[in-house]
Amino acid sequence: MSGGSTPSAGVRRKEIVALHLYSTLSRTVEPLVTRNPGRVTLFVCGPTVYDYPHLGHARTYIAFDVLAKYLRWTGSEVFYLQNITDVDDRIIDRARERGVSQSVLARTFETAYLRDMHSLDVDAVSHYARATTHIPEIVHQVERLIGRGAAYVAETGVYFDVSTFERNGELSGQHGTDRVSRITDEGKHAPLDFALWKFGEFGEYTWDSPWGRGRPGWHIEDTAIAEKYLGQQYDIHGGGLDLIFPHHEAEIAQMESLEGKHPMVGYWLHTGFLTVEGKKMSKSSGNFITVRDALKTWDRDVLRYYILLSHYRSPLQATEEGLANAARALEHIRAVATKDAGEDREGRKAFVDAMESDLNTPMALAAIRALADRGDIGALVEFGEILGINFLRDASVPVRILQEIRAELRARREFEISDLIRERMVDAGITVTDPSL
Ligand SMILES: [Zn+2]
Incomplete structure (x- = not known):
């Protein structure tokens, strides 16, 4: 499960014990202190499998892939859990449009997701968990929330009562109701309350529950899966910036309301938006780039190099010119890194320092360029495995x-x-x- 590579002889272990990460919850960069020394538990929100993954997904999952690989390289044992959201309105709609069953649609795009991630060398996940195979865990979590008085049964479903959770809004800083106030017709007590279980017949993906037939809400899928494999408290939760509100806020409210254990996670990591030629990528803007299409033009190493040239929290502008520049920069590294001149201690330390500084991959890549210039081939191979980039000519x-x-x-x-x-x-x-x- 954990990677086979260990810290190079050129960097002493005591120099790499201080990975610092920016947590959205504390809004500061802090040293990573895990619940169990030497072990890291990581949960990253997985895809909703109704379409092909796009470059925005690639950006997020490459960032967490690098995090897990780096932690393993430092000698930590990493358990990296990712859920697969295979129950969702978009899956129901898309399946209906295409005249296929929800399970066929979901399995098709789950396979496409796993294949595309494999093509990108995103392979650090320890376990993938589908929502549809964790319905008993979801129902059990909803039951306990009702039992604790944190949730109630209404006409249209079971809802989480946000007024019972005093830390609501801590992650996002959003306490207001303006963003969701238009949703008032579901029989909820308050606009911010969200569904844990929705009543109705939704075709294939409909299950019995103690409160009536229906299907789970999105947020509860993640906490039920996380609780099963990681417990109610774990180290790092990651995802795209757009998931902070309401999704991650809801996850905290659910999990911490089970038994009052706080905090649910020590570190919240969020990846920045990806824009294409200056516009947010979307189907309607016509600038939606799937991973499979990008891989037709650019190889995996160039895509990863390009994505990692930006810090994971910064917005990333995907442009043809930027990708072409990345390809040239990578080609330059490969052209100069031909003769092994032995270990460059300074260059190796620069790489590690950059990674320790909230995974500063732009700086780490600058260190890689210096290591290539000075001919430390061993470092290029070793660090290339962490970044998932082959820095040497494929000879x-x-x-x-x-x-x-x-x-x-x-x-x-x-x-x-x-x-x-x-x-x-x-x-x-x-x-x-x-x-x-
Ligand atoms: Zn999630």
């Missing part, structure tokens, strides 16, 4: 072909030509090991 195919030709030449006892190829390979910085005869 594996030509090298394999040359090795095959040399084996054939040796079999024909053409040792002179075989040795000449070997010499030239060594000159080019390629390690050549011949199998013992």
Whole structure:
């Protein structure tokens, strides 16, 4: 589960124990202190699987992929949980439009999501959990909230009573009702109250509950799944900036109302928005770029390099020009990083310092460029695994072909030509090991 790589000899362990992260809850950069030393529990809101993932998803999930990989590199054990929202209005609508069942639609786009993330080398998640396979856990959590007096049954569903939770609004700073006041026709006691369980027949994804048939609300899916695998308190919760209100605010209210355990998580991490050519990416603006389309033009390494050139909390402008520049910068690194000049302690420390500073990947990439210039090939390989970027020319195919030709030449006892190829390979910085005869 945790990555195999360990801190390089060039960076001593005591220098990398102070990862600092900005938490939306405290609004400050703080050193990461986990509930159990050496172990990190991380939950990141997963996708609603009704369409293909876009570059905004790529941005968020690459950021948390790098966080998990970095933590594992420092020697921490990381349990990274991600939910899959496969019950949602958008899934119901899209399935109806296409004339397919909700489960077929959800499985189709769940598979597309996992495949696209794999294409981006986003592979640090320890466990994915679907909402539809956790209905008993969801129902059990709603039951307990009703039992605690934090939720009530109305005509249209079961609602969380926001007035019972005094810390409401702490994460988002939003205590007002203006954003949701138009929603008053659901039989709720107050505009900010939100659904835990919605009554009705929603086709395939409808379940029995002690209060009536229906389906879960969005927020409760996440806390039921998180409680099952991580407990009521864990270390880090992540997601896109747009999820802070009402989604994450609701998650805190639900989980902390179960038994009064506070805080639900120590650190709230949010990724900034992604805009395309200056506009927020959306279907209606016509600038919606899916991961699969982006990968037709740009390879994975260029996309990751480009995304990581911006700090995860900053807005990210996706532009053709920016991607082309990123491709050139990566090509430059690969062009200069050909001969191994050994360990560059200073450069390695600069990389680690940047990562420790709230995952400052733009600075970390500057350190990578310096490491390439100074020829620390080992660091480029090691840190490349953390960032999910191959900083070296992919020599594996030509090298394999040359090795095959040399084996054939040796079999024909053409040792002179075989040795000449070997010499030239060594000159080019390629390690050549011949199998013992
Ligand atoms: Zn969520």
